[in-house]
Amino acid sequence: MPDAPLSLERSDDGSGVAVLTFDHGPLNLFDQSMFDALIAHVAELAADPPRALLLRAEGKVNSAGVDVHVFQGLSAAQGADLWRRLFAGIIDPLEALPCPVVFAAHGLTLTAAFEIALACDIILAAPRAKFGLVETVVGLTPSMGGPQRLAERAGSGRARELVMTGDTYDAATLADWGVVNAVHDDVDAAARALVARLAAGPTKAHAATKEIIAAWRSGGVRHADTVTPDVSGALFETDDLRRAVVSFLEVGPGKATYTGT
Structure with missing residues (x-):
């Protein structure tokens, strides 16, 4: 053993x-x-x-x-x-x-x-x-x-x-x-x-997905709806989203590199 x-x-x-x-x-x-x-x-x-x-x-x-x-x-x-x-x-x-x-x-x-x-x-x-x-x-x-x-x-x-x-x-x-x-x-x-x-993906976006689904699990769709704006809104200040948006606009989808920040 x-x-x-x-x-x-x-x-x-x-x-x-x-x-x-x-x-x-x-x-x-x-x-x-x-x-x-x-x-x-x-x-x-x-x-x-x-x-x-x-x-x-x-x-x-x-x-x-x-x-x-x-x-x-x-x-x-x-x-x-x-x-x-x-x-x-x-x-x-x-x-x-x-x-x-x-x-x-x-x-x-x-x-x-x-x-x-x-x-x-x-x-x-x-x-x-x-x-x-x-x-x-x-x-x-x-x-x-x-x-x-x-x-x-x-x-x-x-x-x-x-x-x-x-x-x-x-x-x-x-x-x-x-x-x-x-x-x-x-x-x-x-x-x-x-x-x-x-x-290799957008780690904070994955965390947000888990948080939204956890809200659904505990309180249903309406509860998940109430937390989604703030949970998702916070992603707009992440480096990953900002760089991915620029990458999308400059070279198209699927080419962004994520660092988890």
């Missing part, structure tokens, strides 16, 4: 790409050390955001889920505290990162790993990848935000089906449901290419 359950690498070529890799034994189980390491890395990313982030895994599976020892003997209050800590330390700050976040699933992706994927902006999968929220096997329901984020992507009926049956679903099915954004034979290469492309 490696010394650390996760690794965080930042590009040294100035592109602003960060890659967070699960590498915790053959099953990439989320035990206490895995959760602690992920919370620490997400805090590091929040303090110094990249221009794009990729979450991926080594081994045959992305993750076979949570080490059930984490749940053993918890009281109701302790269980609630566990979920609050995981929301506060992983899900909320991951979604709040002001950059595109991509999850690459090359194999089995269960429970906590799937819930983390659902907190990312884009999910890519290999054809052989399978996904499941299988907490019913220990009498639990997914509690890191998976059901509600699945419902947002696939609809409430599909979310109830997936959670209540505890079945696993292949990448093609979840792509058809709108949960997986795309399926690629070489998902790692496709994800790295996408993250590089997104990192």
